[in-house]
Amino acid sequence: MSEDESQHHATSIPAVELAKLRDAVSARYGLKLRPGEAMTIDASRAPDTAWARIEISTIDDSFDLVVECAALKSDVLDGDTWSETAALTDVLDLLDAQLDEFFENERLAHFHDDWRLYEFEGTQLRFRGRSGRPNLEALADQWLATYGGPDDDGDLN
Numbered sequence: 001m002s003e004d005e006s007q008h009h010a011t012s013i014p015a016v017e018l019a020k021l022r023d024a025v026s027a028r029y030g031l032k033l034r035p036g037e038a039m040t041i042d043a044s045r046a047p048d049t050a051w052a053r054i055e056i057s058t059i060d061d062s063f064d065l066v067v068e069c070a071a072l073k074s075d076v077l078d079g080d081t082w083s084e085t086a087a088l089t090d091v092l093d094l095l096d097a098q099l100d101e102f103f104e105n106e107r108l109a110h111f112h113d114d115w116r117l118y119e120f121e122g123t124q125l126r127f128r129g130r131s132g133r134p135n136l137e138a139l140a141d142q143w144l145a146t147y148g149g150p151d152d153d154g155d156l157n
Helices: 015-032 084-104 134-147
Strands: 037-046 049-058 064-072 116-120 123-132
Touching (some): 015 084, 037 084, 084 116, 084 123
Antiparallel strands (some): 037 049
């Protein structure tokens, strides 16, 4: 692959840089995690995109929070310049702000699971997030599969 071709593919953040990023996020939010919770982070950047995802979850699936943010070169406002490094910084700053709000509001999340465009500190970014309780959702799905739901033709009894 030529140097020109390689510039058009997203690349994971180098392991050393990703480890530093994980350490910084853990240092900032680690004390806010509850027993049994773990935080993971992933990120990538390319000449025309930057993306990051932070997940807080429990082993027993009693809680799961996922927040993602992306910057696209095509979303750059007129007159602004694009830098994949600066874009990744902006992406991480928006995720940081979202996590701050989540923890400050006693873990009450008002996220959406579709990508929406946000203007954040003068930059256009795409964000989505969701929180849930996968174990309860699985139990509800199991119950509905067994007994049906209100839209089914059968009785709930």
